Amino acid sequence: MIVTKQLRKSFGNHEVLKGIDQHIEKGEKVVVIGPSGSGKSTFLRCLNLLEEPTGGEVWFEGVQITDPKNNINSMRQKMGMVFQQFNLFPHLSVMDNITLAPRKLKGVSAEEAREKAVELLRRIGLEEKAESYPNQLSGGQKQRIAIIRALAMDPDVMLFDEPTSALDPEMVGEVLELMKELAREGMTMVVVTHEMGFAKEVANRVLFMDEGIVKEENTPEEFFGAPNHPRLKEFLSKVL
Amino acid sequence: MDALLARLQGLYESFYNAIVPEQRYMAYVNGLKITLIISLFAVLLGVAIGVVVAVIKVCKDHTKSRLVHILAKICDLYITVIRGTPLMVQLLIIYNLIFTSRDTSPILVGTVCFGINSGAYVAEIVRAGINAVDVGQMEAGRSLGFTWLKTMWYIVLPQAIKNILPALGNEFIVLIKETSVASVIAVNDLTKNAQYIGSRTWDLIPPLIIAAVIYLIIVIGLSKLLKLFERRLAKGDRH
Numbered sequence: 489m490i491v492t493k494q495l496r497k498s499f500g501n502h503e504v505l506k507g508i509d510q511h512i513e514k515g516e517k518v519v520v521i522g523p524s525g526s527g528k529s530t531f532l533r534c535l536n537l538l539e540e541p542t543g544g545e546v547w548f549e550g551v552q553i554t555d556p557k558n559n560i561n562s563m564r565q566k567m568g569m570v571f572q573q574f575n576l577f578p579h580l581s582v583m584d585n586i587t588l589a590p591r592k593l594k595g596v597s598a599e600e601a602r603e604k605a606v607e608l609l610r611r612i613g614l615e616e617k618a619e620s621y622p623n624q625l626s627g628g629q630k631q632r633i634a635i636i637r638a639l640a641m642d643p644d645v646m647l648f649d650e651p652t653s654a655l656d657p658e659m660v661g662e663v664l665e666l667m668k669e670l671a672r673e674g675m676t677m678v679v680v681t682h683e684m685g686f687a688k689e690v691a692n693r694v695l696f697m698d699e700g701i702v703k704e705e706n707t708p709e710e711f712f713g714a715p716n717h718p719r720l721k722e723f724l725s726k727v728l
Numbered sequence: 729m730d731a732l733l734a735r736l737q738g739l740y741e742s743f744y745n746a747i748v749p750e751q752r753y754m755a756y757v758n759g760l761k762i763t764l765i766i767s768l769f770a771v772l773l774g775v776a777i778g779v780v781v782a783v784i785k786v787c788k789d790h791t792k793s794r795l796v797h798i799l800a801k802i803c804d805l806y807i808t809v810i811r812g813t814p815l816m817v818q819l820l821i822i823y824n825l826i827f828t829s830r831d832t833s834p835i836l837v838g839t840v841c842f843g844i845n846s847g848a849y850v851a852e853i854v855r856a857g858i859n860a861v862d863v864g865q866m867e868a869g870r871s872l873g874f875t876w877l878k879t880m881w882y883i884v885l886p887q888a889i890k891n892i893l894p895a896l897g898n899e900f901i902v903l904i905k906e907t908s909v910a911s912v913i914a915v916n917d918l919t920k921n922a923q924y925i926g927s928r929t930w931d932l933i934p935p936l937i938i939a940a941v942i943y944l945i946i947v948i949g950l951s952k953l954l955k956l957f958e959r960r961l962a963k964g965d966r967h
Contacts, residue, residue: 538867565873575868579886588882589872634868641872 489514489549489645489676490535496543497530504530506700507544512645517677519687519708522697523723528680531697532649535678536560536567549644565593568638572650574630576622576637582609583618586637594641601640608636612666628659632666639670646670648679684728688712696720746934752925759921760942766838766917767904773843774903775896778850781806783880785851786858790876803851810848816909818845823913838910838917846903853895857888893961897954901947908943918942 490512497505504527512518520528533539535546537553537560546554553563577585586608587601596604609615612632622630631651638646648667652660664686671677671690681687687694687708694711696704696719704717712728715721747753781803788800810818822841823834861884869879889896911920922939926932 536871538871561870561873561875563873564871567871569868569871571864571868571871573862573864575862575864577865577868577883577887579890589874592878592882593873638872647871 489516490678491547492531492535492544493547494544495531495534495541495546497527497534497539498542504700505534505541508702510695510702512676512678514644514676515674516692517671517679517690518693518695519691520678520680520695520697521682521684521687521723522695526697527700528695528697529649532647532678532680535647536564536569538569565589565641566644568635568641568643568646570631570635570638570646570648570651572653574622574627574634574654576630576634578622581619581621582614582625582633585622585633586640589637590640604640605636608639609633612636626659627655628662631655631659631663635663635666635670645676645678648677648681650680650682652681652683682727684712696723698723742929742931742934743938745929745931746925746938750928752928752935755921755925756918756938756942759916759918759939760946762835762915763904763907763910763917763919764946766835766842766907766910766915767900769839770842770846770907771896771900771903773839774846774850774899775854777843777847778854779885781847781851782854782858783877783885785855786880787876807848807851810845815842815845815906816912819909819913834910834913834915837913838907838915842903842907842910845906846899850896850899853892853899854888857892857895858884860891861887890961894954894958897950897957901950901954904946904950905943 490510492508492510495505495508495510496503508531510518520531522528530539534541535548537546541554544554545552548563548567551558551563553560576582577588580588583602583605586605587596587598590596590601590604591598606615606618609618612635614629614633617625617629617633622633625633635646635651651667652663655663660683664683667677667679667686668690677690679686679691689708691708693705694708695702696711696715696717698719704711704715704720711720712724715724745752747756784796784799784803787796791797819838819841822844823837858880865883865887866876866879869883870876874882907917908919910917911923914920916924918939922935923932925935929935
């Protein structure tokens with residue numbers, strides 16, 4: 489579903505990604521872990537071209553999205569993204585946050601978009617918050633609404649950029665629970681996170697990124713049970 | 729004592745003459761109307777120009793499009809020229825050079841000129857407002873599939889405008905005072921009408937003072953309104 493070929497990204501003279509080759513299959517849940525500054529967020533943001541790669545290719549559903557001839561905006565409609573800082577639109581109600589993109593981009597009628605939004609809100613138990621504004625919500629509520637805002641576009645893949653890092657500890661659980669639910673339903677997911685428990689439970693494949701390359705990748709059992717690379721062993725000994 | 733009374737009597741008469749005979753107060757009312765009309769439409773035009781210029785200038789930093797870069801250069805030139813030359817000279821040039829047709833309404837010329845002038849200042853205000861919106865907002869919009877321009881329109885600009893409303897209100901106040909310059913192109917605004925009454929009564933000072941007081945009342949009233957408005961907005965932010 490997503491293929492990267494020798495993906496590179498530099499900021500000025502600093503090379504953050506030094507050639508990443510990855511195949512992410514439909515329905516796969518890939519969790520990316522690694523120390524800060526390892527390039528894992530940059531890698532994720534290159535997948536939907538929020539960061540423009542300086543080298544290599546990114547393919548999505550058979551289309552090379554790094555080719556400027558292809559319309560990235562229509563590709564992004566199929567790639568949901570969830571951010572560390574939620575990035576809900578503070579000037580819009582929860583309802584409008586969810587329905588804005590389907591209405592303006594897919595031409596869905598207002599009623600239809602509303603119905604779908606209510607259904608999604610009910611699913612996360614926040615239907616009474618439909619007319620609230622983002623700054624009236626807790627962090628966990630904001631992030632769950634950010635997730636269903638992305639889901640309202642019916643994406644084929646969901647990208648999560650440290651979705652629980654900005655949350656108070658007691659709110660991490662509710663967000664992870666929703667993500668696990670998505671995983672069970674078969675959503676293709678790429679998750680950058682520090683939540684090792686989530687990686688163990690949900691991932692089909694865990695990537696360890698360090699210094700701009702993928703140093704080790706494996707099933708969670710092997711990855712956490714029998715790590716090979718010394719850098720990964722050191723990292724795991726610190727975080728587990 | 730008598731001398732003082734005579735003085736006061738004289739003062740009263742000159743103000744009386746500046747207001748009452750020949751329904752002269754209507755001249756102030758009509759002048760004020762024109763002043764307010766010019767200010768209001770000029771500020772609207774200024775905001776429209778300002779938003780477009782600001783968006784082009786911000787866009788320049790995010791695109792390689794040649795067209796946008798050329799437009800941004802034109803915008804820079806526009807801002808430099810407008811901010812670098814006196815308003816009165818701009819007004820005279822636009823009036824005499826560009827609108828040469830006999831039946832061009834000076835009010836229209838005034839509105840257009842003040843709007844163009846105000847646009848240059850508003851553009852910088854809007855640009856600062858746009859830059860103050862968190863970059864995550866643009867990223868969130870783009871990640872949903874909105875184009876840069878649509879994200880700007882639906883997501884970034886509404887937040888930017890809300891933040892800069894106080895500054896825009898201020899611009900409106902400045903504009904009201906600046907429109908007094910419009911009298912040089914024969915617009916019958918408040919200042920011009922006050923001068924006209926002065927020429928009828930052979931006593932220029934009283935009508936000018938009256939005009940000044942009217943400007944002052946309008947500006948103080950608007951400032952108060954703005955403060956109220958700002959407080960309302962701040963409350964909305966806290967919830």
